[in-house]
Structure formats: structure tokens, C-alpha cells
Amino acid sequence: MASAAAIASPASADSLRDALVGAYKTNPTLQAARANQRATDEGVTIAKSGGLPTVSASAQHIEFLRRSANSFTAPTRTLQAGIDLGVPVYTGGAVKNGIKAAKERVAAGQARLRATESSIFSLVVAAYMDVVRNEAIVGLSRNQVEVLTINLEATSDRFEIGDLTRTDIAQSQSRLAVALSDLRSAEANLINAREVYIQLVGSAPDALEPPPPLPGLPDNPQEAVYTALEFNPDLIAAKEDAEAAGFDVKTAGAGRLPTVSLFANGDYNDFYGTLGGPTSSNFAQSEKTANAGVSLTIPIFQGGRIAAQQRQAQARASSALEQVIATERNVIAQVRASYSSWIAANAIIESSQSAVAAAELGLEGVRAENTVGNRTILDILNAEQELLSARVQLVTARRNAYVAGFALLAAMGKAEARDLGLEGDGLLYDPTLNYNRVKNKIWDWDRDPTPEAISTRTVDISAPDAKIPAIGPIDDRSGTGQ
DSSP: OOSTTTTOOOSSSBOHHHHHHHHHHHOHHHHHHHHHHHHHHHHHHHHHHTTSOEEEEEEEEEEOOSOOTTOSSOOSEEEEEEEEEEEEEEOTTHHHHHHHHHHHHHHHHHHHHHHHHHHHHHHHHHHHHHHHHHHHHHHHHHHHHHHHHHHHHHHHHHHHTTSSOHHHHHHHHHHHHHHHHHHHHHHHHHHHHHHHHHHHHSSOOOSBOOOOOOSOOOSSHHHHHHHHHHHOHHHHHHHHHHHHHHHHHHHHHGGGSOEEEEEEEEEEEEOTTOTTGGGGGGSOSEEEEEEEEEEEEOOOOOTTHHHHHHHHHHHHHHHHHHHHHHHHHHHHHHHHHHHHHHHHHHHHHHHHHHHHHHHHHHHHHHHHHHHTTSSOHHHHHHHHHHHHHHHHHHHHHHHHHHHHHHHHHHHTTOOSTTTTTOOSTTOSOOHHHHHHHHTTOOOTTOOOOOOOOOSOOOTTSOOOOSOOOOOSOGGGOOOSOO
């Protein structure tokens, strides 16, 4: 699965790998998810700060504007400065369990980032195959218009010599008008598909190549389910969330336990020579003091707040456990449904290929029989329509098979950049790098650069049209191997 050949294609034109790389680098949804994960990483540093020493300094100048009439030695002004150091020793487990919960949430966030990546890739694959399919349908529709135009001309010529009736001309004209309508609809669908591609990838599609075969597809649905239960990122994230919620319960309960901390402080006072009034010469006009000690706080009654917070955390933990089961059910349903869709689409491909071959042979026979008067113009028109429908069904089935197969890989947790061979040139985004960078930072003035958008805008990309590139037979561009 992880081989570089998984999604590999020649450098010419646009390949599916090019589309996936473009989305991986510039898609704003994916970039936003990465930024949110970096924010989640900071939760561990924040939790750790609760167990680290704190140092603060203060200073104030005081002017005593009105003094007691009985105070003869009080100063008229003073400068006070001090520094305080606090070192938490025991917090009832709040810090320890808070750190554990934060780490679990980092792991859950990393799994969700994988899920987002997989989801974006699934959308890109669907958009890519939609463009390929709609280009094929536009090509088929244009070919149908050309065929019906020639057929109308031939019908008109035969009418002139009395071989056909005006009814035959009307039928040919009607089918040509319908074909033109279908072509306009197909062209609109192609433009829409290209717009979706631009939205996801950040660039316009250009002569899309056939996609490569999908790697690692399972032999049966149960195999797919077993793989998904182990690797599906949504399920992994739900389990990590449940673990974090369990630590939250312990953190909330720590509020009823004693806390112990060490403290030390130093103070400086300067009375500006005003202490003692007339007898100021008898007093020291500045002083320094320092003290240190141990502080013990024992909660006795807090109005039920701590118990309520712990019950609240327990309820949320219960919800998280249920969410694990719900996510598991959803994953199983997705896997089985995707597998069924993939199998069905492959079966439709086989039947459609047979239908196309039969329709081609039938059209050839109807035309031959028409020349000897055994078939009417309507028979030819019907045969041509059947062939067009069979070809459209074939290219649609190929699109559906590829999209369903990729959706199956995504549900199995096997449709991420590392699985699709997108490594190289430092492309792969590793969320653990940022986590390792920030998890032990303790300097309060350590900042990151000012945020700037990484994803690209599409306002300068020209509006797509319905032109189709000529890169080979349209029926051979599915990449399904069928």
C-alpha cells in the first residue's frame, strides 16, 4: 500500500497524483485542520504549566495624602517592590491527569487530521473522475450530434428522391434536437465538474490522464471491516477522546483533595527619608525582608461544586464511550456499503461492456437491413440511442467503481498520503513534529510567526469551458482495469 507506485503516472498532462498533491499542499480545509491540530498540541504545554514554578514581581509607589492625627512617625511616601516564587508540590492529581488528558486529545486530533486528509482525497478522486466521466459523455454527445446530423442529411437526400417520407425527416430532426439538448446539458455538467475540481485542487484540470488501478482492495467485506476497525482514523479519534474523558473525571475529582506548595518571597521598602517624621534620623529609611515556607490547603466545603464537576465529567465520559460504539457502527456500515457499491459497479462495467458490443453490432445490422428496406429510419435512430446509452452507462460505471473503491480504502483507513505514495521532497506533513517542538516549551515570550494563509486562491483561474482534450479513446480513460 505504501509503495510509491501506488498512485504513479507519467509526468505529462495532469495525473491523479498531481491532483492529490495539489490538494495536499494548498487545500484550505486541510490547511485549517493542520492549524487546529497545532492549537491542540499546545494543550499539553498548558496542562504542564500547572505543575511548574511561577515567579512574579511587583512594585508600587504610595503617596500618603492624609495621615492619622495620632501618627507622628508614619511616612508620607513609600516605594515597595517584591518578588514571589511559588512551587506546586501536590495538586491532588489535577496536573498529572490534565497532562494525560491533553496528550490523549493530541492523539485524537492527529487521527482526525488523518480523517480530514482522507476525506479531502476522496473528494478529489470523485472530482477527478467526474471530470473524466463528463469529458467522455460530452465526447459521446458530440459524436451523437454529428452522427444524427449526417443521418438527417442522408434522410433528406433520400426524401428528395422519394425513397423516404416526411415522417422519417421529422423523426430524424426530433432526435437531433434531443441530442443537441443532451449535449448542452453534458457540457454544463462538465463545466460544473471542473469548477469543483478547481475548488478542491486549486488549479484547473488539464488533459486528465487515466487514473491508475487502486491498490490494496480487499477480497471480501469482512476483511475490509477488520482492517477498518484497526486503522480507521475516525474510530481511533473516538477511542482517544474516550481515554481523555476518563482522565477528565480524575482531574475534576482532584478539587476535593489537599494541595501543597512551596513559596518564597522577598520585599524591599524605601520610605524616601519620611519614616519617623521629626525623628526620622532614628529610623532606617529602607528595609529588605525575605521569607519562605510551605503552604497546605485542605478543602472542607465548596458548596458541592467539585462533586458536580466530577459528575459532569463522568457524564461526558459516558457520552464519549457511546460515541466510540456509534463511530464503530458507522465505520462498519460505510465499509460494507462501499464494498457493495464497488462490487456492483464492477458488475455493471462488465454488463455495460457487453451492452456496448451488442449495441454496436445491432446498429451495424440495422443499418445494413435498412439499405434493403427491412428496417426503418426510426429503427436506426433507436439503435443509435441504445448505443449511446450503453456507452454513457459504461463510462458512468467506471467512474462509480473507482470512486467506490477509493471510498472503501478511505473507510479502511488506507487512503492517506502515506498510503498513496505521495512522499518525496518533504511533501508529507508530520503533525508530531510540531507537537515535539512545543510540548516542553516553558518560556512565556516564545512566539510563532504571525499567521499567514498557506492555501492558494482560485480567483485568477479562468472560468472553465466544455472543451475536451484529445488524449485517446474516451472509453479507455477509467483506470479501473475493466
